[in-house]
Amino acid sequence: MSIKHPEIERESQQNPHLVNLEVDYLYHLGLDTSMDLPSMFGDVKYVCMGGSPERAEQFAIKAAERLGISVPEEGLEPVGKTERYSLYKVGPIISLSHGIGMPSASIVLHEVTKLLRYAGSTDFKYIRIGTSGGVGVDPGEVVVSTNVVDGKLNPVHEVVELGKSVELDTALDSNLVQSLLTIASESDISATAGTTMSTDSFYAAQGRLDGALNPRYTETEKMDFLQLAYDKGVRNIEMEAAIIGAFCREAGIPAAVVCAAILNRLDGDQVGSTIEELEQFSDNAQQLVLNLISKELNLTD
Amino acid sequence: MSIKHPEIERESQQNPHLVNLEVDYLYHLGLDTSMDLPSMFGDVKYVCMGGSPERAEQFAIKAAERLGISVPEEGLEPVGKTERYSLYKVGPIISLSHGIGMPSASIVLHEVTKLLRYAGSTDFKYIRIGTSGGVGVDPGEVVVSTNVVDGKLNPVHEVVELGKSVELDTALDSNLVQSLLTIASESDISATAGTTMSTDSFYAAQGRLDGALNPRYTETEKMDFLQLAYDKGVRNIEMEAAIIGAFCREAGIPAAVVCAAILNRLDGDQVGSTIEELEQFSDNAQQLVLNLISKELNLTD
Numbered sequence: 001m002s003i004k005h006p007e008i009e010r011e012s013q014q015n016p017h018l019v020n021l022e023v024d025y026l027y028h029l030g031l032d033t034s035m036d037l038p039s040m041f042g043d044v045k046y047v048c049m050g051g052s053p054e055r056a057e058q059f060a061i062k063a064a065e066r067l068g069i070s071v072p073e074e075g076l077e078p079v080g081k082t083e084r085y086s087l088y089k090v091g092p093i094i095s096l097s098h099g100i101g102m103p104s105a106s107i108v109l110h111e112v113t114k115l116l117r118y119a120g121s122t123d124f125k126y127i128r129i130g131t132s133g134g135v136g137v138d139p140g141e142v143v144v145s146t147n148v149v150d151g152k153l154n155p156v157h158e159v160v161e162l163g164k165s166v167e168l169d170t171a172l173d174s175n176l177v178q179s180l181l182t183i184a185s186e187s188d189i190s191a192t193a194g195t196t197m198s199t200d201s202f203y204a205a206q207g208r209l210d211g212a213l214n215p216r217y218t219e220t221e222k223m224d225f226l227q228l229a230y231d232k233g234v235r236n237i238e239m240e241a242a243i244i245g246a247f248c249r250e251a252g253i254p255a256a257v258v259c260a261a262i263l264n265r266l267d268g269d270q271v272g273s274t275i276e277e278l279e280q281f282s283d284n285a286q287q288l289v290l291n292l293i294s295k296e297l298n299l300t301d
Numbered sequence: 302m303s304i305k306h307p308e309i310e311r312e313s314q315q316n317p318h319l320v321n322l323e324v325d326y327l328y329h330l331g332l333d334t335s336m337d338l339p340s341m342f343g344d345v346k347y348v349c350m351g352g353s354p355e356r357a358e359q360f361a362i363k364a365a366e367r368l369g370i371s372v373p374e375e376g377l378e379p380v381g382k383t384e385r386y387s388l389y390k391v392g393p394i395i396s397l398s399h400g401i402g403m404p405s406a407s408i409v410l411h412e413v414t415k416l417l418r419y420a421g422s423t424d425f426k427y428i429r430i431g432t433s434g435g436v437g438v439d440p441g442e443v444v445v446s447t448n449v450v451d452g453k454l455n456p457v458h459e460v461v462e463l464g465k466s467v468e469l470d471t472a473l474d475s476n477l478v479q480s481l482l483t484i485a486s487e488s489d490i491s492a493t494a495g496t497t498m499s500t501d502s503f504y505a506a507q508g509r510l511d512g513a514l515n516p517r518y519t520e521t522e523k524m525d526f527l528q529l530a531y532d533k534g535v536r537n538i539e540m541e542a543a544i545i546g547a548f549c550r551e552a553g554i555p556a557a558v559v560c561a562a563i564l565n566r567l568d569g570d571q572v573g574s575t576i577e578e579l580e581q582f583s584d585n586a587q588q589l590v591l592n593l594i595s596k597e598l599n600l601t602d
């Protein structure tokens with residue numbers, strides 16, 4: 001006899017195949033449905049994601065401070081396994097690393113979404129807080145993505161399923177985007193609204209000339225492409241926003257992307273800022289999102 | 302006056318644009334050409350790569366034991382920054398994490414290749430040592446990739462450069478593949494030669510039915526696709542081999558991919574093995590590569 005966990009039946013509204021699982025192992029998170037996920041994660045309202053485990057921890061600590069939750073001297077403990085992703089839970093916030101690139105981010109999107117549905121969480125939102133190359137935008141400026149295009153400047157994310165291409169709409173949640181822009185205009189954080197271009201590489205797909213391989217394009221062709229992107233509204237380039245938009249749209253989860261620019265690609269390819277500058281850039285984006293969460297949760301600063 | 306580092310001029314044979322850089326910041330590795338890279342990395346002959354920082358460290362420790370290099374009690378120190386990738390240097394071996402997926406791996410391929418060229422290393426090889434879903438192959442079996450196909454079962458890796466698609470040949474180094482298969486046949490590690498399919502997601506691109514979203518395909522369509530892949534010679538599915546093949550071919554670096562199967566996808570989607578079993582599976586692939594390196598370096602076991 002197959003034992004059906006009640007959480008798995010709730011999830012089955014999204015993916016009917018999950019009812020066949022006695023236990024769902026969220027392999028990359030190191031969590032599974034034999035655990036008491038509702039008591040661990042039932043109150044989550046925000047999943048805030050960034051590239052690295054370090055940034056996930058830093059954001060979790062800043063979120064705890066903002067929410068008035070005390071952080072032990074030895075730091076916060078991640079939940080689950082940390083081999084590939086790191087997940088921190090602070091009040092109604094999950095702070096999570098998604099690694100670099102859309103394939104890496106897609107795994108954690110699937111698994112954290114199943115996690116929250118099994119936990120019975122409702123009305124949660126996903127916000128990617130990252131770094132990016134600015135396009136006509138100075139280092140330190142925060143870009144709030146209004147929409148997302150792929151490396152061909154189309155508003156889609158192409159995936160291959162059973163050998164066939166499928167193009168998914170990358171549109172973000174316009175209400176959440178507007179709320180972030182309103183919050184930015186009320187603060188001293190300098191923010192720009194614009195299109196984000198998501199690519200599958202840091203070097204050639206972003207037109208860099210400083211990779212290991214001899215580029216198939218010239219400096220002039222590179223600058224023409226960056227200028228074309230700028231003219232079409234692109235204000236930053238990074239490697240995950242398109243999957244955040246596409247996945248969340250399909251899953252019915254409001255999503256936004258907030259990235260600090262760490263260089264202006266119209267000026268060059270190399271990231272030459274100091275560690276302190278990079279931390280400040282990253283903090284600008286994090287503080288903007290914390291301002292939004294504070295406002296939505298009716299916290300006073 | 303622009304100061305040209307001699308290392309940058311050597312590298313310029315591959316990418317002429319690099320001569321314009323006074324210092325090349327290998328941003329994601331946290332290393333740059335103002336450091337004495339030749340004394341740090343000039344003797345490297347093998348770059349062994351896996352997904353996670355933990356596995357990079359474990360492999361480095363096993364490599365040190367094999368090479369008779371003592372490991373301090375507190376463990377090995379990574380070189381450079383560890384926010385996104387972890388790099389260990391043990392004798393002529395770099396053990397490196399590449400994260401999950403081809404976009405993540407592509408960054409580290411570019412940067413470690415520039416690193417080795419700046420260091421003046423010669424005749425180096427790249428070997429990915431990973432885990433994978435077996436196709437008609439049991440958990441624990443090591444698959445030595447003879448060739449690599451993408452999610453559409455074509456032997457190419459598609460990249461987008463300045464908005465245009467480019468298809469790159471994913472062929473691996475046949476001599477290195479043959480050496481690995483010979484080593485396997487001389488050991489008690491059970492290994493299979495076969496085609497590896499590299500995909501851009503763990504869920505839909507690999508035909509899984511246990512993601513968060515309702516699949517656009519049925520159980521029957523999934524099994525038909527996996528059987529088709531098997532019939533075309535595919536013996537495992539993972540997320541990085543195609544970029545290893547494509548990048549290394551273009552860079553002129555011999556490359557191979559050696560992955561343990563952690564489940565047989567013809568039997569299901571979920572990874573249900575214990576941590577101990579997964580470590581043993583991973584160790585099988587690592588020992589095979591260490592056997593190859595020992596033989597090539599004329600070490601006795």
